[in-house]
Amino acid sequence: MRYILKILIHSLFWVVYVLFYLLMEVMPRGEVFVALQDLTPQFYINFVWAAVIFYTSYYCLIRYFEKSQLVKYLILSITLSVMVSAIFFVFIKFFFSDFNLFDYHIFLPPMVGSFIIAQCGCLVRGFEKWFSNIQVKSEIENKNLKNELELLKSQVNPHFLFNTLNNIDSLIIKSPKDASKMLITLSGMLRYMIYETKTDAVPLQREIDYLTSYIQLQQLRFKNSDYIRFSFPEPDVSNIQVAPMLFIPFVENAFKHSCYAEPMPVIDTSIRLDGNVLEFTCVNYFDTERMLKPDVQSGVGLENVKRRLALLYPGKHDLQIIKKSNTFKIQLIIKL
Template sequence: MKLRWQIFWHLFFWAIAVSFLIFIAHDDSKISANDILVLFVLYPIINIGLFYLNYLVFIPRFLDKKKYSIYAIAIVSSLIIFGLGKYGLAVVFKEYILMRTKGHIVGFLSYFLSTIFTSLIFLFLSTALKFTADWFLNERIQRDLENQRLSAELAFLKSQINPHFLFNSLNSIYSLAYQRSETTPEAILKLSEIMRYMLYECNDNKVDLAKELQYLHNYIDLQKIRFSNKAYIDYKVDGAIASQQIVPLLLIAFIENAFKHGVANDPLTPIRLLIDVDAENLHFYIQNKKHTNNRDPAGGIGLNNVKRRLDLLYPHKYNLDIRDEADTYTVELSLVL
């Protein structure tokens, strides 16, 4: 909170408190205007002064720096000085303060102890306010630091996606070029469209789901080119996707994994990919037949990356089920958009 707003709220609180006391006292016919001036104006100014002496000086300079003995001396000295000051003011206006019924005058010790009690209340309130304000400030700082840490981690995770994807895609295009395939230029063009999306349209925290699905479609087309249009994939999207958004580059790792570790050129066991979208949820399903001679574990950097991003960006809003069975590898992701 900015300083001017802090000052405003402090002034507002004290004005309301003093006005409330004056309003209550004004209803008592036995209390004169002079009583109100002394009891509800001059004395509150003294008590409020003690409040801020502790709040702005003693706590920051002594208590926060663990100078407990100096703080205790400062508090005791202030209680004595302010108590004597209040008694001096009471002597000046003794007919309003010290004088009681039947001409009885309150003694020094009795009055001094009562002022000490009042001063302790204001010291307690200022200490409680200071520690409460510091606690909220520290909590905000911790949240900011945690958000910065998470932002840095997300930036690092996202920075891994492009090199990882590019590495796999270049391997595919290299295979086409090595085979002198006529589809190599088309593959390079498709890759350029994919990279344009990744570099220029994925900078926001979320992107339109329709654009993300188009990006996945382009990747699938690139893989079909790699397999000379002999890659078989049963790909279906259901539901209204026009108004939905999703964290970018979140689903690609599962599809990459299916093409890299699965059998894509068997028309009897195509890669099955289903994306179902409703008003609030996305259900992603992909299954592929596993290579019998593939000894590399499925996943690696890509899946570990996406799991961590799901934890950070969709906490308690997703369910990821990965089934690595003897012949098939299946991924199901349910996500609250």
């Protein structure tokens, strides 16, 4: 806990204590100023007495409470209240000669007050530790969350790179020119992945550019230009921020499982904006027989993006994954 907050808590307690003391001791006497003058020595003694009890309990007794040694804690609280009260009653006797040390009517209320102040010391210390634990827990959770997001992001990038390099390898012999074009496009995409996705959010336009490059790269594999249809917002959406590498796993998955499917377009993806609501849709046809083979796996991409959405947009997104006959549809709505 920060020291400023500690000082504020302790200051507030002592202000309340002083006000309560004055209310109980001064107001019944009627003449406020005369009463204050008469109570000045007694006030200082009582204040020191209360501080000794409070901070003894604050630093010492709290350990027994934390260890759940409640019987020992209660006995020590009472003992502390009796001992400190008795010692300070002796000092009061020097200032007020008519003070009767053996009058239980005088001795009992300060005893009860001492016990209450001791509990207040433990209560304040307990609150401070509780608040500090919350801060530490929050810092640990934030650190773990950041590490988890970095891990999930790092899992997405190699997954994409693995598929793309396989595509390039298949074209090196068949079409060196197309393979070269793929490498140039891939170079630009890797530059974005390595240098621009380290932040928590990127301009939506950069994500659209990245998706466009990816789709163009994939289109080199197909003779039919109608294989994929995509519709993205017009430029000038750079003021909209989104999490990086959020949409590519869906598009990548669509290409992965639609290679042998028909009719055209096999893949249809779009991004639409309506105020601060973004809607991403990706629909693809797939070959049902191929999808039923045991060696065909969905990979880590979709699971990772689900987890990232849960971490980055909790309560602000709706992801629908619908699989019907030979179509697979992704619909993601994010409230930015």
